[in-house]
């Protein structure tokens with residue numbers, strides 16, 4: 001399981017306390033309420049490094065300069081939403097989790113277009129050696145919204161790990177796993193406080209989610 005959007009040492013501590021496989025930290029994306037500086041990210045990475053939890057830098061269309069800073073900070077993986085530039089791919093030395101964001105649509109014709117675009121993106125990413133995993137997520141990352149899990153049932157993801165993200169929580173994760181059978185489930189909003197003014201992860205929700213995944 002992957003818990004995303006860690007913003008503090010306390011958040012990292014919760015992953016170590018309850019167990020997770022990956023911890024995600026949003027960097028170089030000030031539009032996100034979870035964005036932290038690379039200096040703050042390094043502190044989180046250093047805490048995760050005391051465990052087996054892999055540190056993932058979560059990015060949107062990163063530049064080569066940003067990639068170098070991410071690699072210097074000691075991240076184990078880079079998760080890339082948006083565009084993956086050729087220069088970034090060539091300069092990269094850590095495994096990539098390629099995110100594919102699936103837009104919402106109620107119009108059946110458009111749904112076919114969206115699924116075809118997703119298929120193309122997945123096929124393209126599967127051919128890239130440095131891509132270790134493909135993360136299927138809702139249209140707006142970190143929004144706490146789900147997408148139609150049935151729409152991706154026919155995707156063939158082989159040799160790469162399948163990460164499922166988007167609006168997961170302790171109440172729906174069992175159904176999501178049954179439908180999609182991902183290798184890794186990914187959560188962010190679902191383990192945060194109801195009160196948006198409180199930053200960070202809610203310990204009781206982290207515990208409930210991890211229990212729901214493990215049982």
Ligand SMILES: O=C(O)c1ccccc1NCC(=O)[C@H](O)[C@H](O)COP(=O)(O)O
Nearest residue numbers: 004032141142143144166167187188189
């Ligand atoms: O979390 C963000 O704010 C974010 C911003 C920009 C790119 C990615 C971002 N998060 C990526 C994640 O891996 C989230 O865990 C994933 O989108 C699921 O989020 P949620 O629906 O809130 O569980």
